[in-house]
Amino acid sequence: MLVVNESSKHETMMGKINSGAQLDSVEEITEDYKQNLLKLMIAQADSELAGAYGYVPWIEGAPTVAEKLAMANIVKDEVRHAKAIYDLVERLGVNVDQLIHEDKMKNRMQVFYEPIKTWADLVMFNFLMDRAAGHQLQDAAQCSWGPWAAAMVQIEKEELMHVRHGETWVRKLASDPLTAPDIQRALNFWFPKINKVFGKAGTQSNQTFRKYKLKSRDNDDVRNSWYKEITPLLESYGLTVPSIDVVG
Numbered sequence: 735m736l737v738v739n740e741s742s743k744h745e746t747m748m749g750k751i752n753s754g755a756q757l758d759s760v761e762e763i764t765e766d767y768k769q770n771l772l773k774l775m776i777a778q779a780d781s782e783l784a785g786a787y788g789y790v791p792w793i794e795g796a797p798t799v800a801e802k803l804a805m806a807n808i809v810k811d812e813v814r815h816a817k818a819i820y821d822l823v824e825r826l827g828v829n830v831d832q833l834i835h836e837d838k839m840k841n842r843m844q845v846f847y848e849p850i851k852t853w854a855d856l857v858m859f860n861f862l863m864d865r866a867a868g869h870q871l872q873d874a875a876q877c878s879w880g881p882w883a884a885a886m887v888q889i890e891k892e893e894l895m896h897v898r899h900g901e902t903w904v905r906k907l908a909s910d911p912l913t914a915p916d917i918q919r920a921l922n923f924w925f926p927k928i929n930k931v932f933g934k935a936g937t938q939s940n941q942t943f944r945k946y947k948l949k950s951r952d953n954d955d956v957r958n959s960w961y962k963e964i965t966p967l968l969e970s971y972g973l974t975v976p977s978i979d980v981v982g
C-alpha cells in the first residue's frame with residue numbers, strides 16, 4: 735500500500751515539477767526527492783559553516799582595522815547562510831546538532847578542509863571560491879524546492895559582496911611587483927582544488943538532481959561558466975590562469 739502511495743505521489747510531484755511549479759510542503763514530496771534535496775542542502779550548510787571557521791583567524795590576520803571589520807562581516811554572513819540552510823534541513827526532520835557536533839560538518843566540500851595560510855591565499859580563495867559557489871548556487875535559486883530557492887535570494891546578494899572583496903584584493907596584490915608573485919602562487923595553489931568542487935561531467939547523481947529540478951545544468955557547464963568569468967579578469971590583472979584541465 736505504501737509503495738502505491740509513494741508512486742502516485744511521485745506522479746503528482748513530477749507533474750508539478752515539470753510544469754515549472756515549486757514545491758513547498760513535506761507532504762507532497764517523495765522520500766527519494768527528500769533525500770536528494772537533503773544531500774545538496776546539507777553539503778551547502780556544512781560548507782558555509784566550515785567556510786566561516788576558515789575565515790575566523792583572518793579577522794586577526796587582516797592587515798588593517800577596516801579589513802578586520804570586512805572579515806568579521808564575511809564570517810557573520812557565512813554563519814547566517816549556514817543557519818538559514820540548516821533551518822530548512824531541520825524542517826525536513828534531520829538533527830542539525832548531530833551534523834555539526836557529531837559528524838563535524840563532514841558533508842562539506844573537500845576544499846574546505848584546506849587551511850588558508852597567507853593573506854594572498856585568503857584573498858585568492860575568496861576570489862575563486864565565492865565565485866564558484868555563486869555559479870553552483872545559481873541553480874538552487876531557481877530550483878523546485880521553494881523554501882531553498884527563497885533562501886538563496888538574500889544569500890546570493892551577500893555572496894556578491896564577498897566576490898567584490900576578493901576581486902579588489904587580488905587586483906591590488908597583482909598590481910604591486912612586490913606581491914604579484916605571491917598572488918600568482920596562491921592562484922596556482924587554489925585553482926586545481928576549486929576547479930574540482932564542480933564534480934565530474936555527466937554523473938548519475940547530477941542526472942537525478944536535474945530530473946527533480948534541484949539543479950538545472952551539468953557539472954561541466956557550471957565549471958565552464960565559472961572559468962569563462964574568472965579567466966579574463968585574472969588575465970587583466972597580469973596573472974597566468976591554469977588550464978581548465980588542471981584538477982587537484
Ligand SMILES: [Fe+2]
Nearest residue numbers: 782811812815
Ligand atoms: Fe556563503
Ligand SMILES: [Fe+2]
Nearest residue numbers: 812864893896
Ligand atoms: Fe561567501
